[in-house]
Amino acid sequence: MTKLLEVENLHARIAGGRDILKGISLSVGAGEVHAIMGPNGAGKSTLSAVLAAKPGYDVTAGSISYGGADIADMAADERARKGIFLAFQYPVEIPGVNNTYFLRASVNAIRRERGEPDLDASQFLKLVKKKMSLLDIKDDLLKRAVNVGFSGGEKKRNEIFQMAMLEPKLAILDETDSGLDIDALRAVSDGVNKLRDPNRAIVMITHYQRLLDYIEPDFVHVLANGRIVASGDKSFARELEKTGYAHLERAA
Amino acid sequence: MSAAVLAAEPLWLTARRAVAMDRFAARGLPTAKDEAWRFTNLHALTARAPSGTARLTLSAAPEGVTFTRLSTLLAQAPERLEALLALPEGADALSALNLAMFSDGYVLEVAPGLHLDAPLEVSHDNQGRAVHMRALVLLGEGASATLVERANGSGWSNNVTHAVLGAGARLRHAKLQAQAADSVHLSAMTLTLGAGADHESVILALGAGVSREAVTTALTGEGATASLRGAYLLGGKQQASFVPELLHLARNCTSRQLVKGVLGGTAHGVFLGHIGVPEGGDGTNAGQTNRNILLSPGARVDTRPRLEILADDVKCSHSATVGALDETALFYLQSRGLAPPQARRMLIEAFAADIVDGADLPAPQRESLQQALSFWAETLA
Numbered sequence: 001m002t003k004l005l006e007v008e009n010l011h012a013r014i015a016g017g018r019d020i021l022k023g024i025s026l027s028v029g030a031g032e033v034h035a036i037m038g039p040n041g042a043g044k045s046t047l048s049a050v051l052a053a054k055p056g057y058d059v060t061a062g063s064i065s066y067g068g069a070d071i072a073d074m075a076a077d078e079r080a081r082k083g084i085f086l087a088f089q090y091p092v093e094i095p096g097v098n099n100t101y102f103l104r105a106s107v108n109a110i111r112r113e114r115g116e117p118d119l120d121a122s123q124f125l126k127l128v129k130k131k132m133s134l135l136d137i138k139d140d141l142l143k144r145a146v147n148v149g150f151s152g153g154e155k156k157r158n159e160i161f162q163m164a165m166l167e168p169k170l171a172i173l174d175e176t177d178s179g180l181d182i183d184a185l186r187a188v189s190d191g192v193n194k195l196r197d198p199n200r201a202i203v204m205i206t207h208y209q210r211l212l213d214y215i216e217p218d219f220v221h222v223l224a225n226g227r228i229v230a231s232g233d234k235s236f237a238r239e240l241e242k243t244g245y246a247h248l249e250r251a252a
Numbered sequence: 253m254s255a256a257v258l259a260a261e262p263l264w265l266t267a268r269r270a271v272a273m274d275r276f277a278a279r280g281l282p283t284a285k286d287e288a289w290r291f292t293n294l295h296a297l298t299a300r301a302p303s304g305t306a307r308l309t310l311s312a313a314p315e316g317v318t319f320t321r322l323s324t325l326l327a328q329a330p331e332r333l334e335a336l337l338a339l340p341e342g343a344d345a346l347s348a349l350n351l352a353m354f355s356d357g358y359v360l361e362v363a364p365g366l367h368l369d370a371p372l373e374v375s376h377d378n379q380g381r382a383v384h385m386r387a388l389v390l391l392g393e394g395a396s397a398t399l400v401e402r403a404n405g406s407g408w409s410n411n412v413t414h415a416v417l418g419a420g421a422r423l424r425h426a427k428l429q430a431q432a433a434d435s436v437h438l439s440a441m442t443l444t445l446g447a448g449a450d451h452e453s454v455i456l457a458l459g460a461g462v463s464r465e466a467v468t469t470a471l472t473g474e475g476a477t478a479s480l481r482g483a484y485l486l487g488g489k490q491q492a493s494f495v496p497e498l499l500h501l502a503r504n505c506t507s508r509q510l511v512k513g514v515l516g517g518t519a520h521g522v523f524l525g526h527i528g529v530p531e532g533g534d535g536t537n538a539g540q541t542n543r544n545i546l547l548s549p550g551a552r553v554d555t556r557p558r559l560e561i562l563a564d565d566v567k568c569s570h571s572a573t574v575g576a577l578d579e580t581a582l583f584y585l586q587s588r589g590l591a592p593p594q595a596r597r598m599l600i601e602a603f604a605a606d607i608v609d610g611a612d613l614p615a616p617q618r619e620s621l622q623q624a625l626s627f628w629a630e631t632l633a
Binding site: 162 | 578579580581583584585586587588589590591592594595598599601602603605606
């Protein structure tokens, strides 16, 4: 059976630049949590951008299939409606757009795609309350403009809250741990752990091993110089903790 | 030939109309050489619409308030208008044409000290005609009122509104211009504010092929406050100008101009803002901001903030920006499942919304303006 996400020999670049991804192959099944680790400049953020179809990147070779279909030509919004979610490394502040208004539009766009009716205001608020209590989030975040004036930790928690609301099949967490102090990291990790689900795959991209202390992956990959140079199960993470990945990087 | 327009109008008016028509004939329509008009394309005016009277709808006047058609008051009590229907020195050609040609309009007069909670509403629809509408707004000392104005339908308008606020009076004015795309809407509003008077205009220029909103505010009494909040949301070949002029003629007056534009297609927005502080305008605090977003390579903005300051103790600021929708924000919204038009609409609305959100209006009137902005944002997205 094909996996939820099959990346094969993916080459990609920032439009007009040189290839940053140089032949990535990755297979992610439903319910699995994959960690992709690597040094700065390895191509981690490019990989998350290409998976989410961020404009300005070109795929120059290889393929991405999701749910058994090639999604090369699928735009970001369509991918999102089909269940791909990107938690941003730097969540974007959008002055003037209320968080609740935005999230309701988003939830309903995704429900429509699934053939489900829109949630009205009261159904939506019920869902918000349920997810907020799951993630222990304060509702004052919802009354503000999207990410405006949020602390670093609040922004990341808001990303995870959106993930909880949108219930993706594939969540890509791009450096979700960056810039968080230990309490915020724990809170965000707790949230992600609560969202682990047999029907949901999670790909977390990180620079730091410490995230894996909080969210235990099923598989660990090391990305260096645009390629996955080593992969293993969760015990590989513990091994990496001792050896570091500098030697793998050199091998690439 | 008699210059009378109305069947039974006072002689003084007919005489003034003749003078005004001479003034118009001598000056002719403004051209690209007139700085204040250089960006307004008046070619559309040369294609003549039959002149006539707008369909005018006025809400009921409460006790102590005159809120009536100008033609009615001219017939019943012309002496109340004799001092007010005059051509001011320096009036431009179109204001002169308005005095020569107007057949109707409205008068709002609020007695001193009277506070009106409920807004008064006026709507006009040119029904395909060329209309010179004239309006008078007179607030006695300490009076307060909210006036909501809507311009709909097609045709061309050359409207003049003259407002006088007595000491301590407070006027809130909201205007929604949503005329059909083949319309021309030219509006000149002049305001005179007495000591401590307080005025705010919120003007949404959304419709018409060519529109111009000139608001000239003379702060003549100490401590007067004036604010203009404006937005133009334009697509296709639409063209809109905002020409606010704030004259700080007395001490310790405050003025704010905040005008925002969103332009798609080959639309053209113009902001010619002026703050004038002659000698004696000490203690002035004036701010002027024009922000624009261009949605397409063919859209264009000309923004000319202008300060003329001859007093010493003055705080003035001005800024103008022209940019595009934030690509990062667009991607963020799209990554949450919103299709590009929906994402663009959200950002356009967010950009323009504070013009209305921050307006000092009763909730239902504010919501109605918000809905109009939202609708036009959607057509542009």
